[in-house]
Amino acid sequence: MDIDWHHFTLGSSLLGGILLGIAAGVLFLNSGRILGITGILEGLLTPTSEDSPWRLTFLLGLLASPLVAKLILPANLLHVPRIDASWVVVIVAGLLVGFGTRWGAGCTSGHGICGLSLLSVRSLVATLSFMCTGFITVFVIHHLL
């Protein structure tokens, strides 16, 4: 296996991960809610009066993050997004991600971070499933096509 040392960012990735864990832990300890982006979006598509406010304020904070990052973080900590996928592939991928995350009831945040932190076997199976098909998909588009 070849390691891509040029792009490997141990420090900032670990730091970012710790921030994700802090956010998930604080939201649950404070509000009793699972930090799952799929669940939060689902809740906003079918609003209920009780849950909508926290989902909306969370989402506003999330959407404000690039602006805040620009103001407070050193530029070398931020990654410039490299998007290889064409517009058509982006649309197909978006449809698959939207449909799939609702079908599987969670994504990288709900199943990946919260579920694994809760030692949930269900979330482990979900995480292994999307990791496996993610590996296979990239193998196909990078090495077979």
Added chain:
Amino acid sequence: MQRLIEFAVGLIFGLGLLVSGMTDPGKVQGFLDLAGAWDPSLAFVMGGAVMVGLLGFGIAKKKTISLSGAPFNWPEMKQIDRSLVLGSSMFGVGWGLAGFCPGPALVTMASGNGKAFVFVLAMLAGMVLFDRFKKRDN
């Protein structure tokens, strides 16, 4: 006060995604490309997040009620079924194709990226489509 905490949590989560590299589809695909030049960074994102998460949820397990007074919403679903595996697998294909999962797509959209914006629109359409299918099944 609660609204402020939730806003801050969203902000911290977004900053975490930005700093970690999850908002760079090229980096995500670099992680998913085991057969190419492999970038292991994202394993450390997950590792760091779960390490802290274990601590947070561990503290919660010892408590009966959240700090705000709201009950803990412990996930109730335990079953491992077709929906879980097929849905998650479908998600993984989309994740691999574009390098975006839902959170990072939202953050990258908010930074003014056109492709991320289109991805989010398609993702929301996919979610609505799922609800249509589900309603028809019931």
